Amino acid sequence: MNKEETLLQLRNIVKPYINNEEAFENFTEDTDFITDLNINSANLVDIILDVEDHFKIHIDNESMEKMIDVKSTLEIIETKLAKKR
Amino acid sequence: MIGNDIVDLALARKESNWKRPGYLDKIFTQNEQLLIATAEDPDIMVWNLWSRKEAAYKIYNRATGVRGYFPLNLVCVYENTNSGSVLCNGYTYYTKTEIVKDKIHTVAVTDKIDFEMVLELGTEITMVKKKGIPFLAEEKTNSLKPVSLSHHGRYRALIGLK
Numbered sequence: 072m073n074k075e076e077t078l079l080q081l082r083n084i085v086k087p088y089i090n091n092e093e094a095f096e097n098f099t100e101d102t103d104f105i106t107d108l109n110i111n112s113a114n115l116v117d118i119i120l121d122v123e124d125h126f127k128i129h130i131d132n133e134s135m136e137k138m139i140d141v142k143s144t145l146e147i148i149e150t151k152l153a154k155k156r
Numbered sequence: 157m158i159g160n161d162i163v164d165l166a167l168a169r170k171e172s173n174w175k176r177p178g179y180l181d182k183i184f185t186q187n188e189q190l191l192i193a194t195a196e197d198p199d200i201m202v203w204n205l206w207s208r209k210e211a212a213y214k215i216y217n218r219a220t221g222v223r224g225y226f227p228l229n230l231v232c233v234y235e236n237t238n239s240g241s242v243l244c245n246g247y248t249y250y251t252k253t254e255i256v257k258d259k260i261h262t263v264a265v266t267d268k269i270d271f272e273m274v275l276e277l278g279t280e281i282t283m284v285k286k287k288g289i290p291f292l293a294e295e296k297t298n299s300l301k302p303v304s305l306s307h308h309g310r311y312r313a314l315i316g317l318k
Contacts, residue, residue, distance in 0.1 A: 106288055111308070113172050113206060115225055116182045135182065136224040
């Protein structure tokens with residue numbers, strides 16, 4: 072899976088929780104879940120659980136700390152997937 | 157310093173399913189989960205504790221400049237429905253929580269004495285944000301005062317210190 076595909080899959084995961092359509096239209100690596108997409112912090116848990124389910128990975132608390140933007144989330148997904156291989 | 161957080165219970169019920177497997181483990185310590193499991197109304201306990209963590213995080217974020225998602229490092233010390241404290245990486249924040257109908261509102265402060273100084277502000281003030289952290293711009297003195305803004309569903313609050 073390349074980065075573009077992962078980004079697209081993450082975009083689909085995040086979609087149900089966004090509160091800013093306009094920012095979602097411009098979903099890139101630089102998008103912030105909280106400040107750009109206005110995602111409620113209680114829904115970040117859902118995103119983390121959805122990411123775990125979708126990619127079949129386990130996200131530890133240390134990784135979870137950084138998952139407030141797309142860039143860090145992509146990095147974590149890639150690191151975890153690489154360990155699985 | 158000050159932080160506050162509001163939860164609209166009606167919206168929370170719609171937006172979040174805390175009974176989802178794995179959900180509570182990601183954000184609440186074993187002790188907090190015990191409080192939820194034994195609460196008369198677990199739903200209210202979930203959002204009561206959550207609003208305390210969020211209010212405390214706002215102070216922590218302002219004081220340290222650290223941004224992140226680490227609810228398990230924000231540990232609630234629960235005294236009763238309306239008061240307690242939150243510990244985070246060596247810091248202690250005191251909290252007061254008010255529940256009126258569907259509104260759960262927590263105010264967190266660094267010193268207990270600050271509770272007497274808490275001021276609810278109107279919308280007429282000029283708010284500026286620096287690195288995502290809100291300040292009140294005081295035109296007379298040309299200075300910035302820390303304020304905390306919270307908005308969820310039907311409720312919003314903007315608070316500062318006298």
